[in-house]
Amino acid sequence: MNEEQIQVYTLNKLQMYDECPQKYKLCYIDKVHVIENIQKLKASKSGTNLHNIINSYLKGMDVQKLVAALNPNEKLLWHNFKNSELKNMHCLESEYTFNLKLDNYWLTGRIDALFENSGSYIILDWKTGEKFNPEQVKFQTTFYLLCMYEILKAKNYIENTTQLSLYYMDLAANSCVKIHFDDDLYIKYKNQILEIINKINNSKNLFCNKTDKCKLCKYYRVCPYY
Numbered sequence: 001m002n003e004e005q006i007q008v009y010t011l012n013k014l015q016m017y018d019e020c021p022q023k024y025k026l027c028y029i030d031k032v033h034v035i036e037n038i039q040k041l042k043a044s045k046s047g048t049n050l051h052n053i054i055n056s057y058l059k060g061m062d063v064q065k066l067v068a069a070l071n072p073n074e075k076l077l078w079h080n081f082k083n084s085e086l087k088n089m090h091c092l093e094s095e096y097t098f099n100l101k102l103d104n105y106w107l108t109g110r111i112d113a114l115f116e117n118s119g120s121y122i123i124l125d126w127k128t129g130e131k132f133n134p135e136q137v138k139f140q141t142t143f144y145l146l147c148m149y150e151i152l153k154a155k156n157y158i159e160n161t162t163q164l165s166l167y168y169m170d171l172a173a174n175s176c177v178k179i180h181f182d183d184d185l186y187i188k189y190k191n192q193i194l195e196i197i198n199k200i201n202n203s204k205n206l207f208c209n210k211t212d213k214c215k216l217c218k219y220y221r222v223c224p225y226y
């Protein structure tokens with residue numbers, strides 16, 4: 001590889017390799033394009049609408065007309081957002097895109113929002129779909145906490161890991177899953193991310209991780225292992 005070539009790793013790229021190296025190969029090396037299931041597309045459009053309204057609201061814009069145009073289910077999610085515990089916290093960033101250097105690699109990503117509350121910093125992620133399960137976003141948790149800790153530490157906003165946490169706001173269930181950070185998790189998450197990057201760079205055999213979840217994989221129909 002050209003030494004001057006910058007290697008950039010996104011959440012999606014690292015997560016996909018972690019889930020299944022074969023899936024990573026189909027997406028990023030073979031560049032296979034598959035069309036998402038129509039129901040999933042509809043749900044994701046609805047989630048995007050709400051994310052956009054929340055983002056505009058947090059940026060201080062008038063969203064009344066946008067809220068009035070939401071369907072009843074979306075209005076309920078909006079109501080749950082407006083009445084959550086966040087109303088007492090200070091929003092520092094909304095739809096925040098970040099880039100940071102971790103050892104010799106660049107990581108890039110975007111969080112929904114960053115809040116501050118009495119000297120602690122909270123990464124916010126809105127979940128608008130049904131049946132949110134934090135186990136399914138474990139890698140996202142790893143990526144967000146590690147990256148935002150490095151960024152906030154570099155900016156001298158925080159001094160220790162315990163000042164950072166990640167909240168998943170499940171708007172459909174009107175509940176919040178709070179994930180706390182500490183020194184042990186910092187070491188674990190950093191090693192985990194660097195290990196995946198090393199595997200991506202050194203792996204010649206992009207094997208499959210056949211699991212019972214393969215039928216839910218969007219590459220199932222084109223996967224050579226089936």
Ligand code: SF4
Nearest residue numbers: 020023208214217223
């Ligand atoms: S169907 Fe299974 S083995 Fe094939 S790419 Fe998807 S997750 Fe990997």
